[in-house]
């Protein structure tokens with residue numbers, strides 16, 4: 001896709017709309033949201049995001065290459081930062097307030113265009129936060145200043161501003177145009193990352209011991225399943241090119257959701273196969289994804305591995321636990337729930353998983369944030385029983401998961417949208433990146449196999465960085 005260089009709208013056109021908003025704000029005696037959407041010529045979404053990151057702008061990237069949908073947000077017109085266990089409810093309340101009396105101009109109103117909140121949540125709001133995840137609070141939803149929606153080969157630009165009667169509307173309009181003009185400049189660095197040094201955050205032996213004792217506790221009946229994660233730090237010789245890393249992820253994982261959230265010098269990014277929930281037109285879609293095995297070098301070996309995953313008692317029970325939890329959660333809020341009896345194989349570049357898609361029709365008026373709250377953490381990233389498994393992770397794992405394995409996504413003004421589970425990810429800062437991966441531990445788990453499985457999962461980001 002070519003980079004759009006032409007200005008899609010003039011400062012005076014934007015200023016006109018903003019001053020209508022400012023007059024409305026004066027009448028109401030409060031600040032309001034003004035959002036304006038127009039179709040534009042094609043732009044390159046990864047370049048836009050990469051450039052926003054280079055400019056140290058808060059930015060968001062979300063793409064499903066196989067479904068031709070990409071969302072990019074840059075700058076923040078408004079941020080909803082929430083803490084603790086009420087973080088989803090508080091965010092929904094703030095969004096509702098912001099939308100009240102908003103001036104929204106969006107003629108075509110296609111999915112993902114118009115004002116949208118974009119961001120994510122931490123895995124466990126009760127875990128003591130470390131400096132690693134600075135800038136990524138328990139809950140962060142951004143209403144970007146500049147938002148681009150790419151849907152079915154059409155491209156829409158949305159400008160969002162929060163203004164009051166005293167706002168200099170000309171300045172605001174210029175700020176948006178200048179930001180857009182800065183974003184359409186090329187984002188690639190002119191050097192490669194060079195050799196990567198790899199370092200475990202916790203020695204492999206220690207992690208395997210934790211897996212072993214947890215598996216023993218599961219075998220004794222203390223838990224049914226606990227997902228344990230580990231992290232590793234890679235350091236390159238040169239700065240990691242985030243735009244090239246995203247290109248690489250999309251090319252290698254077209255069926256996954258490629259996502260990124262940039263905060264200052266840091267960028268949290270990944271390509272996850274796991275949708276947490278999508279809500280569109282009252283239809284709710286999610287999936288159970290748990291149970292993993294490597295890919296084979298030949299199609300014969302690959303099929304043999306796939307068959308052994310389908311027939312593995314350990315993996316099928318690990319998977320069934322996730323299906324059960326999702327089904328229970330859906331039955332509470334949906335009138336119709338469809339859950340296939342047998343999982344299917346999801347074949348990714350270097351790993352295959354057991355997958356069960358789950359679909360339901362919402363019975364009552366619910367926001368996607370309520371669904372996210374209900375589903376997170378699924379036993380695919382936490383365990384069962386949920387509360388006990390999370391407590392075990394908190395005590396045993398010795399890892400600040402931050403936003404790893406947590407909800408990342410976006411929602412629109414109807415409270416519909418999509419969230420994924422932030423897996424196969426890394427937190428990048430300059431030359432360094434911290435990679436995260438976890439495995440579902442059952443009573444018969446083997447620590448060496450789980451360690452190897454987590455390496456396969458880390459490979460996603462490792463090769464995206466290596467080849468960036």
Ligand SMILES: C=C(O[C@H]1C=CC=C(C(=O)O)[C@@H]1O)C(=O)O
Nearest residue numbers: 290291292380423437438439440
């Ligand atoms: C926790 C992760 O994967 C989950 C999703 C798919 C398969 C999984 C497994 O087989 O253990 C995990 O539950 C991760 O990628 O870090």
